[in-house]
Amino acid sequence: MRTLKGVVIGAGYFSRFHYQAWQDIPGVSITALSDLDPTRYRHVADQFKIPQAYSDYKEMLVKEKPDFVDVVTPPDSHLEICKAACDLGIPIICQKPLASTFLEAQILIEYTRKKGVPFMVHENFRFQPWYREIKKLLDNDAIGELNHLHFRMRTGDGWPEDAYLSRQPYFRGMERFLVHETGIHFIDTFRYLAGEVDWVFAQLRKLNPSIAGEDWGMLHFQFKGGSTGLYDANRYNEPNYDNPRYTFGEMVLEGTKGSIRLYNMGKLTIQKLGEKEIPHRYFHENKGFAGNCVYFTQKHFIDSLYSGNVFETNGQAYLKNLAIQEAVYQSSEEKKVVKI
16 A cells, blocks of 8 residues: 655644644655745754645646645635645645635535546534444434433533634634634534434624634434534633643433433443443543544545545535525524425
């Protein structure tokens, strides 16, 4: 099995998780990176021992002739970058939010489809080890037929006047924020665990006046299989534990035979009806980002490139998430249930 040569576009805050994961994946070599900020790309290149660094990603794509490109830039740049990679026939893994608008995301995905270029969205939450384990438990009938799932999220990073400036300052200007940037992860994860969505009802608000978009949301889901879901989230109020960015919150899944609970540091329990709650042992570690999910996401991308299998979060599949996202905003604005 030959080594795949890749390049990365972007050297911002979150990119370090990508670079570290690429180093840990066998059969992968990152040969170059690009970023508009020379100081930043030189620092990252030195830190991760990447041979070449460019300020012009188009020059990099032509000169390096990579086997794949990883796009880790703000969403408004994705369409242009992905078109350039597609025109050269380079397989793409691209961070979310996929684009600034739903229409732009549709154009991007259709462009990759017509060009026949392998394309995967870097939707990493479903690859967190607790969700992979929960999915196995559901498939193995651990709690019977799923009736309801409820995720409660309080990150506590969004209440100061200077919220997000030190880490991801572009968050502050996003007119759509909580659902577009964070909630989309849970839309995808809910679909992964409970199946396709039939309708949504959503309430959204802004608690911090210093930012442009919403930072509070209550999202109700009806799934086609008959179960329901609730995403109860805000980035303003604080949790009562030390690391809110490990699981981002707590989940309860209720079924006809009992419940599964995910606690804030990755602990899983099962409680059968009429019995006591007991811990469920599985492997997870506080490495990289959120249980090393960036590594697992990128490994899935590489494994699928080698095998020719379909990506779990390919473009067409991801449009379903984006359609639900649009329905959430419509529901909140019009104060009504919106069918998908």
